Amino acid sequence: MFEKEQTLVKSQVAEILNEAGLPDEPLKWTWIPFSAHWGIATSLFATASKEAKAGKPVNVKTRATELAEMVTAKLQLPPEFEKAEAVNGYINLYFDSQIFAKQVVDSVLQQGKDFGRGEATGKNVMVEYSQPNTHKAFHVGHLRNMVLGSAVCEILDFAGDHVIRTNYIGDIGLHVIKWLWNYMNFHAGEVPPTEGMTRWMGGLYAEAIKRLDENPDLEEQVRSLFMRWDARDPEIVALWQQTRQWSMDAFKEVYDLLGIRFDHIYYESEVEDSGKEIVDELISKGIAKDERPEGAVIVDLDEILGTQEKYRVLVVLRSDGTSLYSTKDLSLAIKKFEQYHLDRSIYVIDVRQSLYMSQIFKLMELMGYAWAQNCYHLAYEIVNLPGNVTIASREGTVVLLEDLITEAEKRALVIVQEKNPDLAEAVKAEVARNIAIGAIKYSLISRDNTKIITFDWNAAMDVNGQAAPYIQYAAVRANSILRKVQFSIPKSTQVGYTLNKDEVELVDYLMRFPLEVQRAAHDLRPLLIANYAFELSKVFSNFYNNCPVLTADEQTRDFRLRMVAASKQVITNSLSILGINVPDVM
RNA sequence: GCCCCCGUAGCUCAAUGGACAGAGCGCCUGACUUCGAAUCAGUAGGUUCCGAGUUCGAAUCUCGGCGGGGGCGCCA
Known part of the structure; x- marks a missing residue:
């Protein structure tokens, strides 16, 4: 500005x-x-x-x-x-305080929800995130990916890029086959309950793992089932389609609840066949070594590149000819660039897959795709449970997403009830939901991508201090003042009085928002926006406490009202790109 | 063995290579007859893991340690 x-x-x-x-x-x-x-x-x-x-x-x-x-x-x-x-x-x-304060506040109010939006870059950026596996449950580990990925999308979009939000569903693979095996042998004909579908799906998966751990001989049955899938046995395909849809329906509920959306959904199953074709191509080009039947099909990246213990070996096809994650990812990477004219392809995937991602990108480069250098792995650290316990669906050490949200809403509702008992019940529920989801999202976003988060019920749903509800509250108080004047904001005029320290600081922070957006987009760090939103709210709270608005003389009152409206707007905009709603009351 | 990440106040975390390393929580003390106290003001709390180097200037960059976590051929 x-x-x-x-x-x-x-x-x-x-x-x-x-x-x-x-x-x-x-x-x-x-x-x-x-x-x-x-x-x-x-x-x-x-x-x-x-x-x-x-x-x-x-x-x-x-x-x-x-x-x-x-x-x-x-x-x-x-x-x-x-x-x-x-x-x-x-x-x-x-x-000059007077002149600049007027300009800042004027442009915020003129641009409204677009204040902070960057000029269009003309760049197509694809962001792949969430990537849930069907036939498994959503847990808090997945939540970090969703919240981070979604925020990155909104920030890039707001900063000026054309963003293609994509999901990549793990609808096939060994985990699905194991689930189907368990279902066919021990739960044939059962249907999931209408409530808690992901819990039920995840439960059957954990059960499959347990059975197979207890009796390794059963692995043979799973392998032969995988072969039947591979041959597209109609019975298996039909059952797969049915059960996969159960998961997809459940996912949609979660996405809707969290306000997360996608422009395109890819499925692993749709890139399996094309992936195998790429493996054939790799073999014929001499890039991949076919060690079947004794071994698998591998690409010895270190040997090809002359590096040592850096890129290692990537297995691209199992020895029995069935596909791996890598088989499918090769095909998907190409498909993305073919379908959209991408300038950049971002993968939001946890840090443990760093080597794997660099292998995929490097292999793309070896295949002659110049765009390989425009692929980027946005790595984030995992969410652990207290005591450094890793969340694993196969271990059963999971905090299910639905449980987390339900509990957070319950706690938020108690507080709303206490603070604002006169609200209508429906409003209370709505407010509680916004606070609960805001608190959860903020707790995950306000940590840098490289930091491990230790999940703690109280920390995840913290409504005190540097947390979403504090920021939402600042906007709600601004809204209360505006309501007192029926939301009629005075027209822009010269600032006819000397601004005090709190006012200057407030305008200062309002002005910084567009730059913070650019910085957050450049660094792919929603944390910067989370910090900014909190700082701005703090500055606004100071202003609120020290600068009477409605009782001030007319000149002062008019400009302060405009500052209040501008503050509410920028707080709302900053939370909005983090996927957090601001309620009217709370 | 090779590679990656983390180490900052009691705890959880911030800090485009720049001026005085900041917040929140917790502790203690104050402020509601006042635009909403889910708030605000104040007190206390530091060898930025250690050691070198680069630089006018290092929590930040480089190298070497120490401590913790993760990855490294048929899981995703």
């Missing part, structure tokens, strides 16, 4: 340095910290350092101070700037 004014001043500074015959060193501009006013700043250490390296006998620190003083003395500030200061080798350029 205010790029024109900023660019003008920045180029002026560069010109002054240039005219003084100083080395050309790009300046890095940041915000001025520790100030009741706001503006932009840059240090001159880099320039001074370059001078010193060029042989000039200067002390970098004192020279930077000198330069900063020289520049600020010569600078012709545009009227939008209040003053320029040289401090400790820094140039601080202060904005």
